[in-house]
Amino acid sequence: MALMAGLRVPARALLRSGCWLRGAALAGAEAAAGLGAGVRRFGSQRVLVEPDPAAGVAVVKLKSPPVNSLSLELLTELVISLEKLDNDKTFRGIVLTSDLCGVFSAGLDLTELCGRSPAHYAEYWRALQELWLRLYLSGLVSVAAVNGASPAGGCLLCLSCDYRVLADSPSCVIGPNETRLGIVAPFWFKDCMVNTVGHRAAEQALQLGTLFPPAEALRVGLVDQVVPEDQVQSTALAAMARWLAIPDHARQLTKSMMRKPTADRLAKHREADVQSFVSFVSRDSIQKALQTYLEKLKQKG
Numbered sequence: 001m002a003l004m005a006g007l008r009v010p011a012r013a014l015l016r017s018g019c020w021l022r023g024a025a026l027a028g029a030e031a032a033a034g035l036g037a038g039v040r041r042f043g044s045q046r047v048l049v050e051p052d053p054a055a056g057v058a059v060v061k062l063k064s065p066p067v068n069s070l071s072l073e074l075l076t077e078l079v080i081s082l083e084k085l086d087n088d089k090t091f092r093g094i095v096l097t098s099d100l101c102g103v104f105s106a107g108l109d110l111t112e113l114c115g116r117s118p119a120h121y122a123e124y125w126r127a128l129q130e131l132w133l134r135l136y137l138s139g140l141v142s143v144a145a146v147n148g149a150s151p152a153g154g155c156l157l158c159l160s161c162d163y164r165v166l167a168d169s170p171s172c173v174i175g176p177n178e179t180r181l182g183i184v185a186p187f188w189f190k191d192c193m194v195n196t197v198g199h200r201a202a203e204q205a206l207q208l209g210t211l212f213p214p215a216e217a218l219r220v221g222l223v224d225q226v227v228p229e230d231q232v233q234s235t236a237l238a239a240m241a242r243w244l245a246i247p248d249h250a251r252q253l254t255k256s257m258m259r260k261p262t263a264d265r266l267a268k269h270r271e272a273d274v275q276s277f278v279s280f281v282s283r284d285s286i287q288k289a290l291q292t293y294l295e296k297l298k299q300k301g
């Protein structure tokens with residue numbers, strides 16, 4: 001304990017990243033899923049990809065301790081992994097999950113949004129747009145296995161998938177809490193919310209910055225299933241099997257028909273959206289609000 005207190009961040013990071021206590025159970029689950037025997041993991045420093053070529057499915061795990069906040073590096077690595085999987089005919093589906101315990105993704109990395117240059121904000125926002133467009137329009141079936149808290153940008157990742165399974169734990173809150181930070185979700189995040197939960201529920205959640213506990217997230221339709229924590233990945237894989245039973249071409253054309261009009265609203269005006277973000281985030285009042293929020297988070301930790 002004293003050692004862990006002395007090495008606060010690394011110890012927490014290790015606990016989360018390794019999920020030490022669950023290591024043996026996970027190894028067993030991997031073996032049961034057919035991983036390990038001749039099947040190679042790939043990916044990058046922050047994104048672990050566990051392929052199951054026989055099933056045509058890859059489990060994509062975010063592993064950027066301590067909280068999988070969406071840094072420029074994580075966004076870039078995730079786009080690269082998704083592009084690779086999208087272009088590999090072996091794969092028909094991905095399960096997106098977290099390799100950390102208790103957190104799916106803390107959303108945008110606030111250190112990317114504070115005290116940086118306009119050029120940096122623009123580069124960061126382009127990377128976020130790129131990730132959203134790639135995930136939202138992916139021809140692969142995407143199932144989010146949400147095994148931890150998923151505020152704001154974390155929620156956006158989940159909403160961009162085709163199906164969401166959330167762990168039934170009080171810490172596994174999900175929702176668009178931006179206004180609570182004094183910031184505003186982009187219109188394409190708003191559109192995703194509306195498309196998922198309907199206009200009235202989206203309006204309330206976005207204005208109030210609601211973080212839904214699991215039962216409420218299920219009730220409002222933000223997630224499709226809530227299951228015990230240790231069943232999130234297996235439930236996501238079972239859901240995946242149902243989606244993969246549909247012929248790809250018909251499902252993909254239908255997905256595109258449903259999603260392209262939403263994606264096009266951004267795709268056709270990407271640069272204007274970048275400039276609007278840069279001017280918003282550069283305001284003194286927004287910088288102050290973000291700094292204050294980040295300091296509160298650090299004090300809490």
Ligand SMILES: CC/C=C\CCC/C=C/C(=O)SCCNC(=O)CCNC(=O)[C@H](O)C(C)(C)COP(=O)(O)OP(=O)(O)OC[C@H]1O[C@@H](n2cnc3c(N)ncnc32)[C@H](O)[C@@H]1OP(=O)(O)O
Pocket residue numbers: 009066067069102103105106107108109110111113149151152153154177178181183184185186189280281286294297298299300301
């Ligand atoms: C101007 C922008 C305009 C529009 C953009 C709108 C679109 C999207 C916006 C966003 O996504 S904003 C980010 C919103 N995210 C949050 O509000 C989540 C904040 N974090 C938390 O609530 C918690 O950290 C947690 C995810 C529930 C995990 O809690 P836990 O107790 O497990 O960890 P702890 O709080 O101690 O954090 C550990 C460590 O990580 C740092 N941290 C947390 N979140 C972020 C983050 N989003 N960005 C950067 N850093 C983050 C936290 O400060 C701690 O750091 P420390 O170890 O140095 O103390």
